[in-house]
Amino acid sequence: MTHKPETIAAFVQEARELLAAMEVILLQIEHDGVDKAGIDAVFRAVHTIKGSASIFALEQIVAFTHITENVLDQVRTETITLDEDLRVLLLACNDYISSQIDTIAFAKAELPADSQRRHGLEEKLRACLDVVGKTHSGIEADDAGINEVKLSLVQRQQTGVAAKTPHWYLSLRFDRDIFLYGLNPIAFVQHLSTFGVVCDIRVIDDFLPDKQSMNPEQCYIGIEIVFQSQATHRDIVDVFSLMNALGSMIVIAPHSDIDAYRDVLVNFSHPYHCVQVLTEMQVLDRQEMALFVEGIQYTEEVQVVDALTTVAHPDVASAASPMPPAAQEISARDISEHQFIKIQVDRLDQLIDLVGELVIAGATATLVAKKKQDARYREAAEAIAGLVGQIRDAALAFRMVRMNEIFQRFPRVIRETASALGKEVTLVMTGEDTELDKSMMEKIANPLMHLVRNAVDHGIESTEARLAAGKVKKGTITLHARNESGSIVIEISDDGKGMDSQKIMEKAIEKGLLQPGQLLTPAEILNMVFAPGFSTAEKVTAISGRGVGMDVVKKNIDELHGTVTIHSVPGAGTTMHIRLPMTLAIIDGFQVTVGTMVFVLPLDRVVECINLANHPVEQNIVTLRDTPVSFIDMRHMFGLSSIARTRQNVLIVDYAQQQIGLLVDTFEGECQAVVKPMNTLFAGKKGFSGSALLGDGRIALVLDIGYLAEHARRTEHDALEMAQQQTR
Amino acid sequence: MMKLTEMIQEGKTCLALSGEMTIFDVAGNMDMLLHYAGLHPFLVVDVSGVTTIDMAGLQLLMLLKKESGKAACTIFFQHHSQAVLDIASLLHMEVFFDIGETS
Numbered sequence: 166m167t168h169k170p171e172t173i174a175a176f177v178q179e180a181r182e183l184l185a186a187m188e189v190i191l192l193q194i195e196h197d198g199v200d201k202a203g204i205d206a207v208f209r210a211v212h213t214i215k216g217s218a219s220i221f222a223l224e225q226i227v228a229f230t231h232i233t234e235n236v237l238d239q240v241r242t243e244t245i246t247l248d249e250d251l252r253v254l255l256l257a258c259n260d261y262i263s264s265q266i267d268t269i270a271f272a273k274a275e276l277p278a279d280s281q282r283r284h285g286l287e288e289k290l291r292a293c294l295d296v297v298g299k300t301h302s303g304i305e306a307d308d309a310g311i312n313e314v315k316l317s318l319v320q321r322q323q324t325g326v327a328a329k330t331p332h333w334y335l336s337l338r339f340d341r342d343i344f345l346y347g348l349n350p351i352a353f354v355q356h357l358s359t360f361g362v363v364c365d366i367r368v369i370d371d372f373l374p375d376k377q378s379m380n381p382e383q384c385y386i387g388i389e390i391v392f393q394s395q396a397t398h399r400d401i402v403d404v405f406s407l408m409n410a411l412g413s414m415i416v417i418a419p420h421s422d423i424d425a426y427r428d429v430l431v432n433f434s435h436p437y438h439c440v441q442v443l444t445e446m447q448v449l450d451r452q453e454m455a456l457f458v459e460g461i462q463y464t465e466e467v468q469v470v471d472a473l474t475t476v477a478h479p480d481v482a483s484a485a486s487p488m489p490p491a492a493q494e495i496s497a498r499d500i501s502e503h504q505f506i507k508i509q510v511d512r513l514d515q516l517i518d519l520v521g522e523l524v525i526a527g528a529t530a531t532l533v534a535k536k537k538q539d540a541r542y543r544e545a546a547e548a549i550a551g552l553v554g555q556i557r558d559a560a561l562a563f564r565m566v567r568m569n570e571i572f573q574r575f576p577r578v579i580r581e582t583a584s585a586l587g588k589e590v591t592l593v594m595t596g597e598d599t600e601l602d603k604s605m606m607e608k609i610a611n612p613l614m615h616l617v618r619n620a621v622d623h624g625i626e627s628t629e630a631r632l633a634a635g636k637v638k639k640g641t642i643t644l645h646a647r648n649e650s651g652s653i654v655i656e657i658s659d660d661g662k663g664m665d666s667q668k669i670m671e672k673a674i675e676k677g678l679l680q681p682g683q684l685l686t687p688a689e690i691l692n693m694v695f696a697p698g699f700s701t702a703e704k705v706t707a708i709s710g711r712g713v714g715m716d717v718v719k720k721n722i723d724e725l726h727g728t729v730t731i732h733s734v735p736g737a738g739t740t741m742h743i744r745l746p747m748t749l750a751i752i753d754g755f756q757v758t759v760g761t762m763v764f765v766l767p768l769d770r771v772v773e774c775i776n777l778a779n780h781p782v783e784q785n786i787v788t789l790r791d792t793p794v795s796f797i798d799m800r801h802m803f804g805l806s807s808i809a810r811t812r813q814n815v816l817i818v819d820y821a822q823q824q825i826g827l828l829v830d831t832f833e834g835e836c837q838a839v840v841k842p843m844n845t846l847f848a849g850k851k852g853f854s855g856s857a858l859l860g861d862g863r864i865a866l867v868l869d870i871g872y873l874a875e876h877a878r879r880t881e882h883d884a885l886e887m888a889q890q891q892t893r
Numbered sequence: 894m895m896k897l898t899e900m901i902q903e904g905k906t907c908l909a910l911s912g913e914m915t916i917f918d919v920a921g922n923m924d925m926l927l928h929y930a931g932l933h934p935f936l937v938v939d940v941s942g943v944t945t946i947d948m949a950g951l952q953l954l955m956l957l958k959k960e961s962g963k964a965a966c967t968i969f970f971q972h973h974s975q976a977v978l979d980i981a982s983l984l985h986m987e988v989f990f991d992i993g994e995t996s
Binding site: 344345349354355366367370373379381382384385388 | 916919920923927930947948949951952953955956959960963980983984985986989
């Protein structure tokens with residue numbers, strides 16, 4: 166049986182996501198103990214893989230997942246306890262299924278299984294089931310679990326909470342042929358207003374066909390009404406009887422149960438639209454809407470919550486709910502399993518490219534508007550610029566993924582690395598919610614993995630050594646991610662033995678990377694480990710220490726315009742500090758000119774603009790509110806003509822908690838810049854991180870603040886040394 | 894009888910609708926009206942001559958606007974007659990008819 170490659174690819178991706186989620190939960194269980202919701206989610210993951218695999222007739226996966234599922238079902242019903250052995254077995258099953266999925270991804274079909282591995286696992290799984298067979302009457306039907314899920318949804322549907330609205334709510338849909346019978350729905354509305362007040366009304370065009378299939382003599386529209394009246398239900402229905410029942414009307418009395426409003430869903434083409442109308446017409450408030458959404462049947466619930474959280478009320482999903490905590494958790498997991506739309510990456514890239522072009526075109530329009538001096542045109546151009554900015558942010562947000570995507574791989578890595586080395590290590594992770602550009606995430610994953618392995622292998626000492634040093638037996642590795650002035654900072658710390666500067670020096674000299682007697686700062690010594698061909702491990706282990714890692718780590722980070730620095734305290738531990746720009750595509754920039762050149766800086770790096778004449782200056786140091794800040798003359802730096810300046814403009818920028826000044830000619834103000842990579846002609850030129858096209862068609866170079874900061878620091882260092890030599 | 898007239902106003906195409914827009918008029922005029930959906934990026938529709946409009950007529954205007962929107966074109970209603978103002982007010986469709994805005 167053959168399938169389209171893209172459908173197989175979709176299956177592979179889904180299966181991988183489910184397996185990754187399953188792994189996370191199984192590892193969480195090790196930490197937090199067995200929880201019902203977690204086991205349910207694992208069960209559903211395996212069940213879903215089995216279901217999808219059967220569509221593709223992937224019999225081996227179906228057969229294997231079937232047994233795994235049976236065992237998990239017994240765990241769910243608490244016939245089997247999920248002990249350490251079973252957890253390890255389930256992780257091994259997860260790995261086996263993963264490897265099968267990888268084969269499918271590669272070969273687009275199932276290949277003969279790794280039968281020995283498979284039989285081993287199957288036997289262990291069967292052994293679990295056999296134990297049950299002896300103590301329990303037998304295995305229940307496969308679908309028991311699914312029934313349970315449905316049941317919980319049906320129970321949840323009854324919220325029993327009354328809506329606060331004091332008005333009637335009417336939802337009308339008409340028979341297609343109503344016009345031909347000479348009836349006009351407008352007459353109904355007019356008649357209704359004779360014994361009450363129509364507070365709000367919406368004409369619904371959900372079922373209006375496109376022009377090809379439109380029959381203009383048929384009625385496709387519906388009407389929603391919020392009605393204030395002392396009339397009875399009977400009175401209102403009687404008005405509608407005028408229509409000779411040519412249509413349907415849902416009448417909801419004031420203060421009805423929220424559940425009653427769900428009847429209206431059928432009158433809309435999409436639940437989201439229903440939610441939108443009920444919200445706009447203020448029929449249900451935010452909390453009530455949360456309950457309303459909760460009770461919508463499973464598949465619809467996902468769509469509605471999705472639409473709601475993104476459009477109508479960003480926090481509806483987290484609003485108060487009467488469900489018990491466990492049920493809430495299940496629903497949260499249900500949603501997280503289905504909340505996403507999968508989009509091909511190239512489509513997304515195409516969108517980002519187009520948004521980039523739009524930003525440039527928008528900037529051009531703003532520029533023309535400024536020149537034209539037409540207030541209305543300018544106003545319109547500004548409105549467009551505002552929207553373009555929002556579209557840009559939204560489009561870039563599509564590419565942002567949570568750090569968690571990488572972090573979730575680490576517990577397993579650390580656990581396995583540590584057990585292979587006979588060490589005990591605890592992993593602490595914070596800031597998993599920090600977001601990073603998807604393309605960068607892929608490139609940073611491997612370097613991070615390497616650094617984490619290194620920390621376990623070289624950083625954390627053996628148990629004996631730790632006890633001897635008076636430390637706790639268990640080592641700790643901390644992974645931390647955070648946003649910091651337009652960058653993402655990732656820190657990997659261990660509480661191990663720290664790095665031995667002396668040893669690094671010796672090794673570097675031995676490898677010919679350093680000349681004996683050469684003087685280096687402590688930071689420079691530590692940075693030697695990033696030099697190609699450097700490895701301090703006395704024995705090469707399978708985990709790290711082949712000396713091919715750290716230079717590659719540094720190279721990968723450099724490619725992302727990031728930096729990596731090391732802080733190490735002998736005996737207390739090491740921290741690797743990685744700083745990455747948040748995205749590479751489009752930035753909010755600040756434009757300056759130097760001579761005839763235009764430069765752009767990332768706006769979030771700009772701290773303030775000053776006139777040098779107003780502050781005390783000594784050589785290249787300006788004192789700003791009692792703090793000395795060194796500045797660079799950009800003309801000097803880039804060798805641009807040096808005519809006298811009328812005003813000494815200095816831009817203060819911030820980089821890695823260090824402030825530097827840039828002496829420029831003029832400040833041009835804020836702009837949006839689409840950053841394009843530098844032409845190969847500029848390869849190796851330092852100081853720029855890219856080029857940007859401006860609205861008027863000029864090219865601006867984007868300044869690499871990291872390099873400038875380093876340059877400033879070095880100049881200062883040199884000047885200091887020179888001064889010291891002079892005094893000698 | 895419903896009537897469609899194409900005019901040029903300040904160098905721009907403008908469509909004037911007049912007469913009755915009811916169930917009796919829609920079938921004969923639908924194709925002609927919908928021809929304008931997506932024809933111009935920005936089309937002003939003058940409804941000053943509309944004497945009567947019912948649900949069928951309204952439905953046709955809704956389709957015109959919806960189809961134009963699909964083609965990323967804007968329809969702007971102006972010079973509303975009393976009949977149009979009445980139906981817009983009754984069904985809270987002021988926004989749809991661009992009432993309270995100037996072109």
